[in-house]
Amino acid sequence: MRTLIILGFLISNSVFAQDYFQQEVNYKIEVELDDKTHTLSANEEFEYVNNSPTALKLIYVHLWPNAYKDKNTALAKQQYESGDTELTFGSDEIKGNIDGIDFKVDGEKSIWYFEEHNQDIAIIELSEPLAPGKSIIVSTPFTVKLPSGSISRLGHIGQSYQITQWYPKPAVYDKDGWHHMPYLNQGEFYSEYGSFDVSITLPENYVVGATGDLQTESEIAFLNERASQTEKSIANGEYYMQVPGAKEDKKFPPSSETLKTIRYTQSNVHDFAWFADKRYNVLKGEVELPHSKRIVTSWAMYTSAEAALWKDAIEYINDATYYYSLWNGDYPYNNVTAVDGTISAGGGMEYPNVTVIGRSGTAASLEVVIVHEVGHNWFYGQLGSNERVHGWMDEGMNTLNEVRYMQTKYPDNTAMSDMVLGGRFHLDHLSHHDMSDISYRALSGLGEDQPIETHSARFTPANYGVVMYQKTGLVFFYLKDYLGEDLFDESMRAYYAKWEFKHPQPIDMQNSLEKASGKNLNWLFDDLIQTTNHIDYKLKHVKKTDNGYTVKVKNVGQVDGPIEINGLKYLFSSSKTYPFKP
Numbered sequence: 001m002r003t004l005i006i007l008g009f010l011i012s013n014s015v016f017a018q019d020y021f022q023q024e025v026n027y028k029i030e031v032e033l034d035d036k037t038h039t040l041s042a043n044e045e046f047e048y049v050n051n052s053p054t055a056l057k058l059i060y061v062h063l064w065p066n067a068y069k070d071k072n073t074a075l076a077k078q079q080y081e082s083g084d085t086e087l088t089f090g091s092d093e094i095k096g097n098i099d100g101i102d103f104k105v106d107g108e109k110s111i112w113y114f115e116e117h118n119q120d121i122a123i124i125e126l127s128e129p130l131a132p133g134k135s136i137i138v139s140t141p142f143t144v145k146l147p148s149g150s151i152s153r154l155g156h157i158g159q160s161y162q163i164t165q166w167y168p169k170p171a172v173y174d175k176d177g178w179h180h181m182p183y184l185n186q187g188e189f190y191s192e193y194g195s196f197d198v199s200i201t202l203p204e205n206y207v208v209g210a211t212g213d214l215q216t217e218s219e220i221a222f223l224n225e226r227a228s229q230t231e232k233s234i235a236n237g238e239y240y241m242q243v244p245g246a247k248e249d250k251k252f253p254p255s256s257e258t259l260k261t262i263r264y265t266q267s268n269v270h271d272f273a274w275f276a277d278k279r280y281n282v283l284k285g286e287v288e289l290p291h292s293k294r295i296v297t298s299w300a301m302y303t304s305a306e307a308a309l310w311k312d313a314i315e316y317i318n319d320a321t322y323y324y325s326l327w328n329g330d331y332p333y334n335n336v337t338a339v340d341g342t343i344s345a346g347g348g349m350e351y352p353n354v355t356v357i358g359r360s361g362t363a364a365s366l367e368v369v370i371v372h373e374v375g376h377n378w379f380y381g382q383l384g385s386n387e388r389v390h391g392w393m394d395e396g397m398n399t400l401n402e403v404r405y406m407q408t409k410y411p412d413n414t415a416m417s418d419m420v421l422g423g424r425f426h427l428d429h430l431s432h433h434d435m436s437d438i439s440y441r442a443l444s445g446l447g448e449d450q451p452i453e454t455h456s457a458r459f460t461p462a463n464y465g466v467v468m469y470q471k472t473g474l475v476f477f478y479l480k481d482y483l484g485e486d487l488f489d490e491s492m493r494a495y496y497a498k499w500e501f502k503h504p505q506p507i508d509m510q511n512s513l514e515k516a517s518g519k520n521l522n523w524l525f526d527d528l529i530q531t532t533n534h535i536d537y538k539l540k541h542v543k544k545t546d547n548g549y550t551v552k553v554k555n556v557g558q559v560d561g562p563i564e565i566n567g568l569k570y571l572f573s574s575s576k577t578y579p580f581k582p
Contacts, residue, residue, distance in 0.1 A: 022502060023173050024049035025194040031167075032201040033276065035159050035255055038146045044167055045139035046194075048130070052173060055129035059138070060171040060180035061103075061112075065154060066120035067183035068096035068147035074118060074182035075152065082186070082461055087151055096147030096155065101168065103140045110138075118182040122168070140168060149342040152185050153349055157342040159252045160303075162356060164273040164349070165189075172386070174503060181388055186464050187456035188380070188387035188394070191270035193501050198272055199263045203255040207282060209301045209339040210274035211353045212266030219262040223299075226282040233281070240281045240307035253278050266353065268332065268501045270384050273351035275339045279303045285314035287336075290326040296333070302340035306359065309366045313338060316367045320374040323405050327489050328378050329496035336377065338370050350376030372402045382500050390506055391456040391464075392529070396472020400480075403433050403473055433477070436470040443467070444534075452529045453506065475528045478535075482562045483517055491516035523561040533558035 026049075031042035050056055067075040068087065076087040087095070103110045103124050115121040130136055144166055149155035153164045171180040172190050179190050196212060207226060214220055226241075233241040255278065266272070283300040298321065300313035317338055325331050333353050341356040348357045348369040355373035360366035375398045379385075385393035443449065443466045450463045452472050459468060480488040494516035495509060504512075510525045527533045536557030543550045551565055 019053070019175075020502075021051045021053065021175070023051055023170075023192050025170055025192045026196075027167075027194065027272070028197045029167055029272075030199045030201075032259075033161065033163075033206075035161075035203060035206075038156050040144040040146065040163070040166065041141075042143070042167065043139070043141050045137055046168075046170070047135050047137055048170060049135040050130045050132055053132050055131050056173070057126055057129050059124045059126065059130075060115075060173075060178050061122045061124060061138075062165075062169045062171055062180070062183070063098050063101070063120050063122050064165040064169070064183040065096055065098035065144045065147075068151060068154065069119060070095065073120060075120075075184055078184050078186060078457070079151075086148075090148075090151075094148035094151065096145045098142055098144050098166075098168075100141050100143045103138060103168075105136050105138055107137075107139075115180065118180075120182050121171075121180050138170075142168060152183075155342075159255070159278065160342055161276040162273075162341055163275065164351060164356075165271075167272070169271075172503065179386065179388075184388075184457055186459070186461065188391065189271070190386040190388055190503075191384065193268060193270045193384060195265070195267040196269065196272045197263070197265050198274075199261055200274060200276075201259055201261045202276060203278075204258045204260040205253065205256040205278050206276045207278065207280035207301055208262060208274055208276045209280075209299060209337045209354050210264050211269060211272045211351055212264035213334050214262065214264055216260075216262040219260065223282055224284065226280070227284040230281040230283055234311050239311050240302075240304040266333070269352035269381070271352055273354055273356075275301070275341055275354070275356055277301070277303065277339075277341075280339070281307065281310070283311075283314050285318055287318035287321050289330040290322060291330045294330065296321060296331055297335050299335065299337040300339075301337070306340065306361075306366070309360060309363050310340060312363065313366070313370060316370040317374055319409065320371040320405065323408065324375050324378050324401055327401060327404070327492060329382075329493050329500065331377060332382065332500070333377070336374060338374065348373040350374075350380055352377065352381045368402065368406065371405050372398060375401050375405075378496070383496065384501070384503050385505070386503070388456050390453065391459075391468045392452045392472040393504070393506065393509065395469045396452065397476065399436065399469045399473035400476040403436060403477065404480075407433055436473055439466050440471045440474060444532075449532045451531055472529075475524065478561075479513075479521070479524060481564055483519065487517055523559055527559040527561070531558075535559045535561045535563070537563045 026047040027044065029042060029044045031040050033040060048059060067073045070076065071088040080088045101122070103112045105124065105126060108127065111125040112122050115123060124138065146161070147155045149157040149162055153162065154166055155162055165183060170192060171178055172192055198212070200208065229241045233239065280301040280303065285298040286295050287298055288295055298314055298317045300310060300317060302310035302313065317336055321331050321336050335353055337354040339354065339356050341358070348355060350373045355376065357366070357369050357373065360369060376394070379398040380387065380394045387394045443462060448460065448463065450459060450467050452467060452475065456464065483491065491513045495512035498512050499508060506525060506529070510521055514521050534557050537553045538556045540554050541552040553563060
């Protein structure tokens with residue numbers, strides 16, 4: 001997720017075996033949207049494959065729409081503590097829930113119940129333990145009352161729909177046990193990889209952006225025609241096509257009386273999200289990946305609200321896909337999509353293959369958020385770390401790449417200066433990188449720093465953005481400068497190659513980077529990430545020698561880390577100063 005910055009139950013001890021294993025979940029879902037009642041009616045079945053060395057007696061399942069049910073949920077309590085009382089005191093009309101659950105296991109009715117303190121987590125008791133290497137089929141109908149999109153990530157604003165974290169979804173089970181967690185606004189996700197086969201039924205004049213590859217030929221033709229119409233509108237200087245019946249952005253055209261069913265499939269993902277709006281303009285493009293030269297199709301879907309900004313969205317999506325592939329490893333999927341939507345949990349939110357973007361205000365802001373969210377296809381999507389516990393492995397690494405993208409594409413950018421009183425007070429050379437640096441330094445100077453390795457829900461609201469995003473990005477920018485770009489990129493690609501579609505932990509990341517770089521990185525993973533210690537070297541003495549200069553520095557910080565020394569030599573005449581790089 002892009003944040004805008006302003007100043008277990010254990011089955012057996014054998015679960016702790018050191019050998020890596022990973023469960024697999026394969027879904028088939030049929031869902032229908034009723035845009036009059038703002039509800040979903042669905043049937044789901046999933047195959048749960050037990051690749052662990054332990055026989056499982058139960059399965060934890062997330063029912064996250066229940067996070068929007070009332071004031072007693074973990075989401076409502078977290079929001080209330082941060083000053084957002086909408087879910088606590090709001091009317092029933094804006095709230096949501098999941099209902100109609102009737103779990104069956106291999107066709108037989110099962111015993112299930114809610115976790116004691118969290119009504120958005122269910123526990124299914126298995127009549128027989130699920131042995132290692134075996135699988136079961138779990139099925140259930142369900143309905144979802146969609147909440148207001150003003151609360152968090154799932155919901156609707158009028159007939160604009162964000163369908164996210166919407167279906168029964170097993171929690172991750174790994175060597176540390178079950179990772180069942182309530183839905184939170186501050187603190188994201190950890191999910192099992194597998195495949196999805198999802199059929200969506202809704203009025204035929206809706207435009208849908210979703211995870212996966214669209215399999216319905218008539219819908220592909222519909223999107224292609226919409227893209228052609230949008231391109232013609234842009235060529236005519238209109239930026240957006242005129243949608244019949246929608247005279248203003250907030251007015252929705254009437255829904256078609258005819259329904260359509262469209263089908264998406266995707267493997268090697270751990271979530272499925274979809275977005276639907278009748279007003280969407282559509283842009284279509286393609287990008288060639290740097291290593292494999294494979295072609296990926298890119299899509300942008302947007303309303304008229306910021307159409308003048310979104311007309312260039314394909315460029316942003318393509319450039320993000322190219323540079324993240326170049327630095328980390330090629331994008332493995334066929335489609336990458338960004339949609340314009342209503343979102344209250346930050347400036348944008350990521351899902352596999354598709355991301356939703358909130359209001360941006362400027363082209364530069366839109367590009368940054370699109371790049372950040374598309375980038376989550378690597379850090380969250382393909383490298384499926386536990387975001388709730390190790391959020392920096394997702395948000396921080398993504399911020400590093402976001403900043404690097406801006407520095408690469410716009411080396412003379414003055415993003416920070418542009419934000420601070422239009423560059424006044426001599427703040428006229430501050431870049432996107434400086435924005436991260438100054439944000440962190442300001443917070444640290446106030447004594448509010450927290451370790452990067454802090455549970456997401458335990459960060460202060462300011463630190464959730466400044467430390468987890470910005471500080472982590474700075475730390476790994478430091479590592480890049482220490483290793484040099486070539487070795488850093490080689491190391492990151494090695495990490496990606498080893499852990500793609502898996503669940504890396506911090507130690508796994510450290511081991512990969514150390515093996516590839518040949519460097520001991522304890523100073524980074526033990527000190528800079530685990531503590532608030534910092535690197536600080538003081539220049540003590542500079543002496544000219546026959547071969548150059550001898551520089552003496554003193555470590556006045558708490559970390560024995562590498563130090564970078566830069567020099568700038570000036571030649572003086574009587575009237576001018578000439579900068580000269582030795």
